[in-house]
Each structure stands twice: as C-alpha cells, then as structure tokens.
Amino acid sequence: MMAKLKKERKINIIDTTLRNGEKTAGVVFSKHEKIRIAKMLDEVGIPEIEVGTPALGEMETDMIKSVLQSGLHARLYAYCDADIEAIEAAAGTGIKNVVINISTSDIHLKNIYNKNRTWLLNRLREAMRVADSLDLGFIVSAEDATRTDLEFLLKVISLSKKKGAHRFRICDTVSRFDPFRTFLIISTINNAIDFPLEVYNHNDFGMATANGMAAIRGGAESIVVSVGGLGDGTGNAALEEIVMALRYLENVELGIETSKFREIAEYVAKASSRAVPIWKAIVGTNVFAHESGIHADGVIKNPKNYEVFNPAEVGLTRQLVVGKHSGSHTILHKFKEYNIDLTDKEANDILAMTRAMSVDLKRPLFDKELMYIYNEYKSGSKEKKKVEKVKS
Amino acid sequence: MRELDLLTDFSQKAGITIDPKDIKIDDTTLRDGEQTAGVVFANDEKIHIAKMLDKVGVHQIEAGIPAMGGDEKEAIKKIAGLDLNCSVLGWNRPVQSDIQASIDCGVDAVALSISSSDIHIEHKLRKSREWVLDIMKAGVDFAKSHNLYVSVNAEDASRSDMEFLLQFARTARDAGADRLRYCDTLGILDPFETFLKVKNIIDIIGIDIEMHTHNDFGMAIANAIAGIRAGATYVNTTINGLGERAGNAAFEELVMALKFVEGVDMGFNTNLFRNLSEYVARASNRILPTWKPIVGGNLFVYESENKVKGILADPITYELFEEKDVGLERQFVPGKYSGASAIIQKLKMLGHRIDEKQAAELAEIIRKKTVASKRSLFDSEILDTYKEFLGSPKKAKAGKGKDK
Numbered sequence: 015m016m017a018k019l020k021k022e023r024k025i026n027i028i029d030t031t032l033r034n035g036e037k038t039a040g041v042v043f044s045k046h047e048k049i050r051i052a053k054m055l056d057e058v059g060i061p062e063i064e065v066g067t068p069a070l071g072e073m074e075t076d077m078i079k080s081v082l083q084s085g086l087h088a089r090l091y092a093y094c095d096a097d098i099e100a101i102e103a104a105a106g107t108g109i110k111n112v113v114i115n116i117s118t119s120d121i122h123l124k125n126i127y128n129k130n131r132t133w134l135l136n137r138l139r140e141a142m143r144v145a146d147s148l149d150l151g152f153i154v155s156a157e158d159a160t161r162t163d164l165e166f167l168l169k170v171i172s173l174s175k176k177k178g179a180h181r182f183r184i185c186d187t188v189s190r191f192d193p194f195r196t197f198l199i200i201s202t203i204n205n206a207i208d209f210p211l212e213v214y215n216h217n218d219f220g221m222a223t224a225n226g227m228a229a230i231r232g233g234a235e236s237i238v239v240s241v242g243g244l245g246d247g248t249g250n251a252a253l254e255e256i257v258m259a260l261r262y263l264e265n266v267e268l269g270i271e272t273s274k275f276r277e278i279a280e281y282v283a284k285a286s287s288r289a290v291p292i293w294k295a296i297v298g299t300n301v302f303a304h305e306s307g308i309h310a311d312g313v314i315k316n317p318k319n320y321e322v323f324n325p326a327e328v329g330l331t332r333q334l335v336v337g338k339h340s341g342s343h344t345i346l347h348k349f350k351e352y353n354i355d356l357t358d359k360e361a362n363d364i365l366a367m368t369r370a371m372s373v374d375l376k377r378p379l380f381d382k383e384l385m386y387i388y389n390e391y392k393s394g395s396k397e398k399k400k401v402e403k404v405k406s
Numbered sequence: 407m408r409e410l411d412l413l414t415d416f417s418q419k420a421g422i423t424i425d426p427k428d429i430k431i432d433d434t435t436l437r438d439g440e441q442t443a444g445v446v447f448a449n450d451e452k453i454h455i456a457k458m459l460d461k462v463g464v465h466q467i468e469a470g471i472p473a474m475g476g477d478e479k480e481a482i483k484k485i486a487g488l489d490l491n492c493s494v495l496g497w498n499r500p501v502q503s504d505i506q507a508s509i510d511c512g513v514d515a516v517a518l519s520i521s522s523s524d525i526h527i528e529h530k531l532r533k534s535r536e537w538v539l540d541i542m543k544a545g546v547d548f549a550k551s552h553n554l555y556v557s558v559n560a561e562d563a564s565r566s567d568m569e570f571l572l573q574f575a576r577t578a579r580d581a582g583a584d585r586l587r588y589c590d591t592l593g594i595l596d597p598f599e600t601f602l603k604v605k606n607i608i609d610i611i612g613i614d615i616e617m618h619t620h621n622d623f624g625m626a627i628a629n630a631i632a633g634i635r636a637g638a639t640y641v642n643t644t645i646n647g648l649g650e651r652a653g654n655a656a657f658e659e660l661v662m663a664l665k666f667v668e669g670v671d672m673g674f675n676t677n678l679f680r681n682l683s684e685y686v687a688r689a690s691n692r693i694l695p696t697w698k699p700i701v702g703g704n705l706f707v708y709e710s711e712n713k714v715k716g717i718l719a720d721p722i723t724y725e726l727f728e729e730k731d732v733g734l735e736r737q738f739v740p741g742k743y744s745g746a747s748a749i750i751q752k753l754k755m756l757g758h759r760i761d762e763k764q765a766a767e768l769a770e771i772i773r774k775k776t777v778a779s780k781r782s783l784f785d786s787e788i789l790d791t792y793k794e795f796l797g798s799p800k801k802a803k804a805g806k807g808k809d810k
Contacts, residue, residue: 037743038697039709040782070742071770073777117712125719126712188726192667193597193628194417194635218726219663220647220656220699224597224628231598246710248699255624263596263623287781291695293442295593295624295652302651305443308530309650316529320651322592322622335443339474373477376446377691 025266026236028062028212029055029253031282032081033093035244036066038286045077047285049084051241054278056086058271060253064091064113064238068103078107091153096141105148112152113183114141118170119158131166135173142177153212155183160190160199171207181210181236186225189218189248193228200232212236217248223295226251227259241282242290242297254279254296254328262322276329296328303333305378307341310334314347337378338369348384364391417635420605426670430640432557432616433459433657434468435686436485437497439648442690449481451689453488455645458682460490463674464657466515468642472496472507479511486512493555500545500558509552517587518545519559522566522574535570539577546581557616557640559587564595568606575611585614585640590629593622593652597632605636616640619655621647626655627663634664645686646694646701658683658700658732666726680733705729706736709782711745714738718747740788741776745769756789768795 031051036043043051048066055063063086066078078092092109094100096116104112116138123129138154145152154174159167171182184200191199200211213229215222215238226237243252254275260266279297283290292300302325304310312319313332325332336348342361345368349356356364367387372379379387417424435455440447447455452470459467467490469482486494495515496508508516520542521527527538542558549556558578563571575586588604595603604615617633617640619626630641647656658679664670683701687694696704706729708714716723717736729736738751746765749772753760760768772791776783783791 037710039704039707039739039741040696042742042777042780044777044780067743070773073774121720121723122716125723126716188724190667190726192631192663194601194632197598217699218705219667220627220659221625221631221663221667223624227596227625228598228628243697245697246713247697247705248702249697252624259596259623259625263594288695288697289693291693292444293621293647293649293651293653293692295621298652300443300651301622303443304650306441306650309441312526312530315532316525319526319530320592322594333443337444338446338478339441369474369476372446373448376448378444378446 023266024235025230025260025268026061026212027239027253027256027268028064028091028236029060029240030064030238030250031055031240031244031253033064033066034238034246034250035240035282035286037246038244038249039246041244041286041288043285045080048077049080051278051282051285052081052086052088053084054274054281055241056088058274058278059269060088062089062091064093065109067093068107069094069097069100075103075107078109082108094141096138098141098144101141101144101148101150105150110151111180112145112150113155114138114145114152115155115157116141117157118167119161120163121161122158135170138170139173139177142174142179146178152179153181153183154179155185155214157185158187159184160186161188164199164202168203168206171203171209175207175209181212183212183214183238184229184234185214186216189216189221191225192221193224196225196228197232200229200234204233210235212238214238215251216245217243217250222249222251223255223259226256227263230260230264242279242288242294244282244286244288252295258296258323258328272327273329297330299330301325302330303335305335305337306339307344310347311341311343314343335378336368336381336384337372340365340368348381349388352381352385354388360391364388367391420636422635422637424634424668424670426672428639429634429664429670429672430465431657431661431672432466432468432495432640432642433464433644434642434654435459435644435648435657437468437470438642438650438654439644439686439690440470442648442650442653445648445690445692447689449477449484452481453484455686455689456485456488456490458678458685459645460488460492461675462678462682463672464492466493466495468495468497468517469513470497472511472513473498473504475507479507482511482513486514495555495557498545500542502545502548505545505549505552505554509554513554515555515557516549517557517559518542518549518583519561519587521562522560522571523562524567524570525565526562539574542574543577543581546578546583550582556583557585557587558583559589559618561589562591563588564590564603565592568603572607572610575607575613579611579613583613585616586611587616587618587640587642588633588638589618590620593620593626595619595629596625597628600629600632601636604633604638608637614639616642617655618642620649621652621654624652626653627659630655630660631663631668634668634670646683646690646692646698648686648690648692656699662700662727662732676731677733700732701734703734706734707739708737709739709741709748710743711747714744714747714751718751739782740769740772741782742773744772752785752788753792756785758792760792764795768792771795
C-alpha cells in the first residue's frame with residue numbers, strides 16, 4: 015500500500031477551470047477567454063475538460079457551442095444538476111458528455127432540497143434516464159459525499175453503475191477529510207463496488223492536492239483539477255500540482271506538456287482578474303528564486319541541493335536574489351555573471367554593504383544597485399563616506 | 407456518521423492517540439518566513455509580529471538568526487526581552503560562534519541546523535557523515551552547557567538515508583537534544599511516506615519530533631498533519647505559509663485543520679487570525695489572496711443559488727467553521743451563477759424587499775450585466791438595476807446616492 019503507484023496505472027484528469035473555476039464568486043470569463051483556455055488545456059494534453067453549465071442560459075450555451083466547435087481533442091463535459099431541463103439544455107449544445115451532480119448528504123438533502131433519500135434516488139434515476147435517452151455519456155457526481163452515510167452512498171453508486179454512468183465522482187465539498195480518511199473512504203468504496211471512481215477536492219484546509227493524491231493511492235482513477243486551483247471558495251486541487259506530484263512523487267507520467275504550465279497559469283490568472291502568487295507551488299516566480307546564503311550557495315554548487323526539477327520543465331527560470339540573507343558565495347557568483355572576479359575580502363565587504371542596504375530598503379537589491387555598491391566600494395575615500403551613510 | 411466507525415483509522419491502528427495538550431507550535435515566520443527571497447521585515451515589524459504570535463497563543467517563536475549580527479541580532483534581543491508567554495528560539499548552524507550569538511540575545515532555546523542527506527553532505531557541505539555527526543554533537547554539547555532548550559534540525563531529512571538519519575537522531579538524543587526537527591526541505595514527501603518515516607524515528611529513537619514541511623507540491627499541511635498522526639508533537643509553521651520557494655505549512659491552516667478535520671483543538675485565539683495574516687502579508691510586501699484557505703477575503707462570499715440557499719438554511723451546509731471564528735465576514739454577491747436567493751438576500755441587506763418570482767427575473771438581468779462587465783457588480787449597480795427593473799429611473803438615482 016505504501017509503495018509508489020504502479021507506473022502502468024492509468025490516471026485520468028478532468029479540468030474544471032471553465033466550470034467550477036468560473037463559478038468562483040467574482041470570476042467571469044468572456045467567450046474568447048473560455049475558448050482560449052480550452053485550447054491551451056487541449057494543447058498540453060489534458061484528456062478531459064468541463065466546459066460550463068448549460069442551465070445558466072443562452073450566454074453560457076453559446077460559449078459551450080463555441081468551445082465545441084474549436085476542434086479540440088479532449089473529451090468535453092457539460093455540468094448539470096440532476097434536473098431534466100438542465101440535461102436537455104446540455105444536449106441542445108451538441109455536447110456528447112455531461113456531469114450529473116446531486117448532493118447526497120442528509121445535511122444537503124435537508125438544507126438545499128428539503129427532501130428525503132427516496133426523492134434523491136428517483137431524481138437521479140430520472141436524470142440518468144433522460145441523459146441516456148438523449149445519447150449523452152455521463153459521470154454521476156455526489157456533492158458532499160464525504161458527509162454522506164456510506165451505505166447510502168454505495169447505493170447511489172450502484173444505481174449509477176446500473177444505469178450506465180462512466181464513473182462516479184466523490185466530492186469532498188466542505189474539505190472534511192485529510193489524506194488518510196480520503197484514502198480509506200476511496201479504498202473502502204473500491205473494495206465494495208467494482209466501478210471507476212473520481213475525486214473532487216476543495217482546499218479549505220490546504221489539503222486539496224494531498225487529498226487528491228491520497229484518493230489516487232486509494233484506487234481512484236480520475237481526479238478533478240483546475241489551473242492554479244481556481245474554484246469556489248478556497249478552490250480545487252491545482253492541475254500543475256497534481257501533474258507534477260504524480261510525476262515526481264509517484265513516478266506516474268501523464269504525458270502532459272508541462273513546460274506550458276506557467277503560461278497557462280498566467281493566462282487564467284489574467285482572465286480571472288487574479289494574480290499568480292509569486293509563491294504558488296510549481297508555477298510561482300519565487301519557487302526558483304534563491305536568496306539565503308545557504309540555499310543560494312547550495313544551488314550554485316548543484317541545483318539538486320534545493321530543486322527537485324529544472325525550472326524550464328514548468329516554464330520558469332532560476333533566479334539568484336541578492337539581499338539581507340545572501341552569503342558571500344552569492345556575491346562572488348553574481349559578479350562573475352558580469353565578468354568581475356572579486357577576492358574573498360571584497361565579496362565579504364560588499365556583502366555587508368548589500369545586507370545593510372537591503373534592510374534599509376526592506377527589499378532585495380537590483381543588479382544595478384549591486385553595481386552601484388561595487389563602484390562606491392572601488393572608488394576613493396570620498397565615495398566611501400556615502401557608503402557609510404547607507405550602512406547606518 | 408457511520409462511515410468513520412466503519413473505517414479503521416490509521417493513527418488508532420498504529421496505537422497513537424493525539425492529545426491536544428501535547429501538540430506545540432513553533433512559528434518561524436520571523437526566520438524561515440523572512441528568509442524567503444525578497445522578504446525583509448523591519449525590526450519594529452518583527453517585534454509586532456512576535457507580540458501578535460504570543461497573543462494568538464503559539465508556544466515558541468523562532469525569532470531569527472543571531473549569527474547574522476547587526477539589525478537581526480538587535481531584533482532577536484528585543485523579542486527575547488519582551489517577557490512573552492512563549493519560548494523564544496534562535497536559529498544556528500551547530501557552531502560555537504553562532505550559538506554564542508544566540509546566547510548573547512538572551513533566547514531560551516536554539517535550533518541547531520545541519521543537513522543529514524548525502525546529497526547535501528556531498529554537494530553542499532562537501533564533508534562526510536562523520537563530520538556532520540561530530541559538529542552536531544559538539545553544538546548540542548555547547549548549547550546544553552548553557553542550559554538552552556535544543557532542537558536539532560535535520561535539514562533535508564526527507565532525502566536522507568534512513569539508517570543514517572536514525573544514527574543522527576540517536577546522536578542528537580544522546581547528546582541531550584530536546585527534540586529533532588524533521589525537515590522536508592524540498593517538499594517532496596507525501597503524507598503516507600511522512601507517516602511511516604516519522605513513526606519509524608519515534609519508535610526506534612524515542613525523541614520528540616518537530617515537523618518542518620514545505621509546500622513545493624502543495625502538501626505542506628497534509629504532511630505536517632501526517633507527522634502529528636505518526637506521533638510528532640511540534641510543528642514549525644509560518645503565518646500565510648510564508649517561506650522559501652512555495653513556502654511552509656501555514657499556521658492558520660494547520661491549526662484549523664487540526665481542530666476541524668482531526669478534532670484536535672489546541673485552544674488558539676483563532677478570531678485574531680485574519681488580522682495576523684493581514685499584518686504579515688503587508689510586512690512581507692505580499693498579497694493575501696482572496697482565496698487563501700482560512701483567512702482569504704472571498705471564503706465566506708456566496709454567489710451560486712445552492713450555496714446561498716444552503717447557507718441561509720444552516721451554515722453547516724457548506725461551512726465547517728463560521729466566518730467570525732477567523733475574523734472574517736459572510737457576504738452574498740449576486741452574479742453569473744446566482745438565482746433568486748442571492749438577489750433576495752442582497753436586496754434585504756440593502757433595505758429592499760422583493761418576491762421570489764421578481765427576484766428570479768432580476769437574477770437573469772444581473773447575470774447578463776455580470777458577464778458583460780466580467781466581474782461581480784457593486785452594490786450601487788445592483789440597486790440601480792433593481793430600480794430600473796421596477797421601472798422608476800428617479801428612484802434609481804436616489805438609490806445610488808444613498809448607497810454611497
């Protein structure tokens with residue numbers, strides 16, 4: 015169980031940036047952006063994409079049609095509640111596959127639908143019948159599955175299997191589980207019913223990616239992701255984190271062109287009027303920036319001291335930042351880039367000046383500022399006074 | 407809930423029970439947080455953060471690196487002299503001059519950090535395993551001779567040979583170290599591996615373990631929790647997860663995950679979390695993303711019909727904790743995914759009543775406007791839309807004025 019995943023295991027990812035990503039309060043994509051994002055995901059080899067929610071009306075169905083017409087290789091899904099009108103609206107766009115979502119927990123049944131479990135089973139059965147009659151392939155998605163009575167959940171899964179669903183989605187809607195419980199619920203279901211499972215995680219406690227990976231370990235075949243983790247509330251498992259975690263922590267290669275990850279993250283960030291935090295795992299610009307003496311020195315000696323993969327693999331570049339925490343090796347290395355060979359003493363003196371200035375400015379220094387320091391250091395006593403001033 | 411009884415719990419199975427009283431937070435915002443490329447705190451900011459951390463209830467503050475001297479040493483000295491309830495720790499390489507600098511600052515605890523992986527020993531330190539053990543032991547001896555609490559940090563522990571790491575832990579323990587910091591320096595562990603490795607060290611060496619995890623693959627929190635589940639008793643956190651590269655385990659996420667996912671309530675003043683996070687974000691010159699777990703401004707903002715309906719019926723429908731628990735506010739924002747409920751709720755807050763049928767019609771109009779402007783509408787725009795919908799342009803103007 016604790017061993018790495020078998021290399022030959024086939025893992026599917028389905029991206030929901032265009033659906034749950036857009037559902038985030040305050041985020042709205044234009045038609046042009048939706049098409050562009052779908053194309054970018056398709057180009058890097060994402061096998062499945064959720065493109066939108068047809069029940070929202072004509073604007074949305076129009077966008078979905080446009081995505082359908084852009085000649086993508088990915089399998090495309092529309093997202094519907096277990097509602098006949100919603101499913102008919104999906105079929106009207108010409109899409110071939112849908113996600114049929116229904117909340118299965120008693121808490122949701124009471125507070126959202128104000129109905130009982132029998133009502134739910136009937137509603138789902140009817141929705142699947144309609145989807146089938148409209149020749150739609152479908153995934154059944156159980157919202158709030160992690161707060162659902164397990165026996166009832168198994169019943170819903172059995173019903174979905176019987177009625178011809180592709181697979182069954184387990185949603186940890188309120189982020190109730192950690193990786194251990196995620197593993198256990200997925201493996202328990204997996205042992206009880208022979209049917210492909212998919213997981214959908216939220217990041218309320220910062221564990222979306224870990225939970226997604228735990229589910230895969232527990233036997234799930236598919237995972238829902240979004241670019242940068244964009245999604246309602248705290249968001250979902252991030253596409254780039256899952257793909258790279260599979261590659262480097264589990265040795266599972268999905269064959270996705272990861273060198274475009276930074277570009278995609280930037281585009282989605284702009285389209286959703288958000289920033290890519292510089293510290294964002296995998297695609298943040300600071301992920302390959304090294305300042306502290308120990309780290310920078312380690313990276314200069316050998317990148318694998320502090321890097322698991324080459325920054326180019328995700329479309330980033332390595333940076334050596336010179337500031338308060340720099341050591342003399344960074345200074346030597348930095349000046350070498352400008353063809354200046356410093357002695358150890360020079361490097362140490364310049365380091366002291368660099369640290370003082372960095373503390374004073376409350377930020378690292380630009381290369382140009384380093385050169386100013388160097389010039390001041392090299393010039394006569396007249397200039398030296400100025401430096402003393404900076405130091406104090 | 408039946409499923410939790412059905413499933414055998416990993417920790418229980420391993421015979422581990424977690425007592426909230428045993429779990430301690432050692433916050434390193436001021437050390438690993440500031441060590442982040444590009445981040446520099448002013449001394450006043452450091453002191454302010456230290457005071458806030460103490461007020462919130464952390465057990466230990468890693469205040470900085472005394473050996474850097476200058477301003478850094480000054481700040482640590484001041485923090486150590488603040489008479490805080492928590493312990494104050496200085497970070498050191500295991501060399502006498504570093505530790506002496508910590509002693510000069512008046513801290514009561516020290517971290518002695520040295521790499522334990524062959525990759526680091528060979529490519530960074532360019533030394534041998536024996537050299538590492540010797541220098542670490544000498545460091546612990548010196549620190550203990552000055553009555554300091556000692557956390558020995560195994561840097562890059564997660565890439566270390568387990569046999570050597572056990573030897574490293576044993577040497578630290580025998581020299582009198584109080585705990586071992588298990589550093590997943592590159593953030594390459596997953597929770598299952600973390601669990602096994604940490605449990606192994608505890609079982610064989612029996613030393614207190616502190617988790618220091620990084621978020622390179624988005625698993626810092628899950629790995630810290632895995633460590634606790636395996637019997638670790640300390641976690642090294644930072645506010646907002648501020649730290650090298652993708653950062654560390656975020657303090658606020660860890661504390662809330664322990665409380666609401668693991669059922670381990672450590673009794674922190676969580677209602678101060680938003681303030682603390684905002685302050686650290688500003689001092690580190692970074693944004694606090696609206697979607698940041700626990701403290702993001704968007705977390706209790708509801709737009710879609712089901713969510714609004716569910717929250718109004720009972721917040722438990724979509725929330726494991728409430729907005730006031732972390733110092734945030736709940737909001738309903740009508741938008742592209744909204745139905746009647748969000749409209750009714752929003753207008754109610756703006757002092758207007760609308761029936762469900764009208765609200766559903768208005769929702770359609772607001773959806774179109776939201777898509778056209780590619781963002782949520784302001785309250786004033788919603789009011790304008792509402793007045794226009796009622797067919798009274800005069801009132802619309804009045805509404806706009808009132809809203810300001």
